[in-house]
Amino acid sequence: MALKIVKGSIDRMFDKNLQDLVRGIRNHKEDEAKYISTCIDEIKQELKQDNIAVKANAVCKLTYLQMLGYDVSWAAFNIVEVMSSSKFTYKRIGYLAASQCFHESTDVIMLTTNQIRKDLSSPNQYDTGVALTGLSCFVTPDLARDLANDIMTLMSHTKPYIRKKAVLIMYKVFLKYPESLRPAFPRLKEKLEDPDPGVQSAAVNVICELARRNPKNYLSLAPLFFKLMTSSTNNWVLIKIIKLFGALTPLEPRLGKKLIEPLTNLIHSTSAMSLLYECVNTVIAVLISLSSGMPNHSASIQLCVQKLRILIEDSDQNLKYLGLLAMSKILKTHPKSVQSHKDLILQCLDDKDESIRLRALDLLYGMVSKKNLMEIVKKLMLHVDKAEGTTYRDELLTKIIDICSQSNYQYITNFEWYISILVELTRLEGTRHGHLIASQMLDVAIRVKAIRVFAVAQMATLLDNAHLMTGNVQRKGICEVLYAAAWICGEFSEHLENPMQTLEAMLRPKVATLPGHIQAVYVQNAAKLFATLLKNQEGNTDRTAAQETSQLMIDRLPLFVQSANLEVQERASCILQLVKYIQKLQQKDVEVAEEVIALFAGELNPVAPKAQKKVPVPEGLDLDAWINEPPSESESEDEQPKAIFAKEEPKHSRARHTEVDEKELAKRREARKQEQANNPFYIKASPSSQKVYQEAPGVEHIPVVQIDLSVPLKVPGLPMSDQYVKLEEERRQKERVEKKKKEKKKRKEKRGGRGKKHDSGPESEEDITPAHMVDIVTEEMPENALPSDDDDKDPNDPHKALDIDLDKPLADSEKLPVRSHRAAEALKSPAEDGDAESPASQEPKKKSSKEKREKKKDKDGDRKKSKDDKKKKKKHKREEKGEDLFGGQADEPVVQSEEISEVAAPPASNAAEVSDLDFWLSNAPVPSNAQEAATLAAEAAPVPEKASGTAPDSEPDEPEETDKKSSKHKKKKQKREKEEKEKKKKKKHHHHHHHSDGGGEESVQNGTVEEEEPLPPMSNYCLLAENSYIKMEIDIQGNLQDGSQVVVSVIFENKCDNFLKTMEFNVLDSLNSKLQRPEGSGPHDGLSVPFQLPPGVSNEARFVFTMQSIVMPQKLKGTLTFIIKNEDSSTHEKLDFKLHFTCSSYLITTPCYSDAFAKLLESGDLKCSSVRLEGVNMPFHHLLARICFHHHFSVVERIDSCASMYSRSIQGHHVCLLVKTSGQTVSIDAKCDEPTLLGNVLDEIKQTFSQC
């Protein structure tokens, strides 16, 4: 034995240690791989020895080799051996190696469970620490299940060092073993208030990570976090909490309101940029969540934008980057406030830092408008030309397309320009986005009917010059464009100028070098072209032309028939036979064109990408059921026909960008120059003026303003998008001039003088009319598409399993599994000992001590259990009280009562209810220090005090809604103070007077606390008709896309115990309004409701009505017929109803900015009307909310008890309201360009408030 040890240590002296290994590798630079392989052989020898020191040394070296990319999983068992050494030194080496190379499918992990458990309960804190660290890297579901209870015990360890590690690792345990979340959560929550800042930070970390994925389950922790936020000084913790709040606010807007004040304070006070930045970020998140309801946060937005501007202007690139990043978040909801910094952002586009350029690009996306789109894209095109490196250029390309195509091409006024941009983009070198460009071309050509003539001409040119795209290998990606070009030319071939030439271009032998799927499209569309040609040529007297065309096809198609690509070959041979037959008929002088054309008749409509998913499954159809007997296993393995088709359309996944060295780049550049020089169509920097335009024949699109066509519109070569920019400018200039003229006339007609020139400002969005009347075809969706929002959720997200309600009381079955043999000991049952599983036999001596330890632990466990039980009881109690809405927050009452007890006012008695999150949120902002507690008292006090609105002595604690005002007020105050200083102390009492004055005003503002009152629930659905069988509720909404359509959603609810089927919905059409029926059905046919109703079930169906005039409300009589089916009989029943289309239902909630609103009012086109409502007894914001909700208005601006509101009808009428309230009287002044509509809307508003 002794000899062995001596031998071992001698061996060790000759062994290489890690340093020797590293040195050796460095000395063998030429044959590193060979050297390492000999080292690995040595390591293998070392691992075979019994000496643990030698093994540990070997494992240590393996860890290093693992970093260099060598697979060391073969040594997994040895690693486990080293892990289980009793010496800390070796244990640490073992755990490190395990953490580096173990993963879920490492099988030896099974063997580690008991070892890890032993280490976790080791008296040495570092043994425990090392085990926790290692475990955090390789925890598996099994380990998590077996060790969850042990780790949970460690969360209450006496040493903070262990506590923080145990808390942190719980996150990993939750991920692998979601069932542990609920039992462990109460303790985790306790740790949020741990005395040790490290443990606290760890707990915050874990909960933030959990809450980020499933925020709604953690909303009840908001008060606790709020307290932490106002008390903690640890920036790490603050950042985490503030980030967490950012995730919570979208769920609870009231929380956001509470947050704004402390966050603003932090923004003003902190010196740490990281904290400042996160505060700004969360304020933005709050503003986003609030933007729908309350508009008046301009002060906070201004603060954010202003701070961000400082960041962006900073010389530190990091701050610049982050500033832009945050700016892009504001952009989504408050584009106006960002747009004013356009200069700054465009400047960033020229930054030398690519990250910053990319961020600036993101921002541009949201900054475009109809007015500046062309200008911005022009700038981007310049960047495209300048850009070095394909990644950035590709990014630019996608951005250009994104910017232009966003929200259904909203900002494009001239589609010819857009097509020419797309065509210009095809000249990019080595882009991998050919597919993207192609799909844009297709989309535009299909959906914008007016552009087809132009598009077809452009595509024909592209096809003609196809060799430019196919010639170079590097340009492979771009030839996708030809796919689109060929299809467009074929499908819309009737618009082709010179179809014969295009046909020839499509049948060139070179085409055969294109990828298969493109060739297939070529062949198919050549046939379409052929059909069109035949039709044109048969009209002529001379028949030879038609025969020549057929001959051309017959000559060229065989090339494709030989194609190796199945699809190409199949299509080609099919079409070839067809053409041969046609030729035969032609020789007999038979006219065939009509029949050939019929082959391709009918228009293809664009289908929404999600349409297929949304087709409702017909009742009674089980898609998972076998139609035939399932085939045997072996059969299904044999046939794999899928692969053949899958290859047809290669997926355009983002290929990893390949490295290109300098030489290669230079070579390519040279090649490009060469190519450009040889390319007659390459447009050099100076635009040549010889391109002559002529109006293409049969142009369908109607320019709104007759363009002076001295500038060419149709270019023989490729178009130059810049010319469109100029054109567009001219057009707009002209329009503006015309408008001015008109307005001048108007003004002259009205009154001679009073010349207030308000049109000199920049034109607003609405002023720009599109150059073409563009009819953008919307994508088709299946009838009765199922509305579903969660299309995009990834079903494989591991965090999904953690979406667990944490507030429900624990059930017994949910207790964490405790080690089985321990339970057996406790019960003294003869169950087999769990230790039998452990791999190594253990010395009996050790065992006894272990048992002792375990007994101790058992006690701990028991204590814990009883604690849990207590908590459970508590929870139950609360449940009985019926206020467990946000239960399970035992510590919150303390939080609140602490603050409130300082006041010792009546609310103290409410302390019990304070725990309710709702109550917490319904308070006005909690003051961050005790000084302001008085205000809290005033706010928390019961209503009467609020109503009087004169809380005395309240400190200036402005709610954020009044920020703007109060700042004004402050300025005033400062001014006054200055004045007073000048007047010296004489009027001291006067000063005092001012102050009390101010106090009085403020308390009125505090009266706005009522804003926080939750709104009563409102529903848009109102009862349509009802009998003992069925109930119908309806909601009517205007259709944004189509000015003459109104969508009626009807909820059918089955009230009886029988099955309702064959429901038919019918309405008697009036002259003005008609129910849209499917094609082919008569004007009096009913529409069948596309579902049946089992007893007690309700479902919704939608019907579309077409309206001619919308200025008057409409009433339509209708009937619902249905069959009641019970076991043995079925009866026919019907229900009559009256469908009431109010004028409000023609209005669509449209946001409007205050400046645009002001302009609208000034324009003088609107007619006035007003109405007074008496005895309206509700808070002002409720009133506004009702108008918004029931009448589809949006609040433009609100100042105190006065608000301006806006809405738009589906036919584009503007409706503006000015709502004022004083006492119980509400006066509404309204303007609209259609007086009848306005009158009716006002009547309806009156109606709404008379009902309540």
Added chain:
Amino acid sequence: MIKAILIFNNHGKPRLSKFYEHYSEDTEQQIIRETFHLVSKRDENVCNFLEGGMLIGGSDYRLIYRHYATLYFVFCVDSSESELGILDLIQVFVETLDKCFENVCELDLIFHVDKVHNILAEMVMGGMVLETNMNEIITQVDSQNKMEKSEQSP
């Protein structure tokens, strides 16, 4: 969450790699190479954040790095981490190394990668930040080293 922490030198030689999610050895090497490629072509005075690692992460992830003399320290993190916070953390990491190795240089990292791992383990655990206080980290590292020594001497 931190997904990976990488240290490599100006030539892309890895000096430390810590992945908090499992990848095969080959993928790990690819990630290191790709990250090096992305980071090394950036100028000195550009920002320390970049997106676009294809192998690691996705849209939610970004690389945050600092360049010290011959070494790059790269953290790959998701959006739950504060960018500036991580930059500070890298600074703390490097300062801690400096204290533990007394004027740390690349050679220290080359020959004592295990020690660097041990220090890192006191800062980041399983992808989450464990401790940011440098003194606390050093105390824990020192007492563990002491333990190691006491085990070796008898």
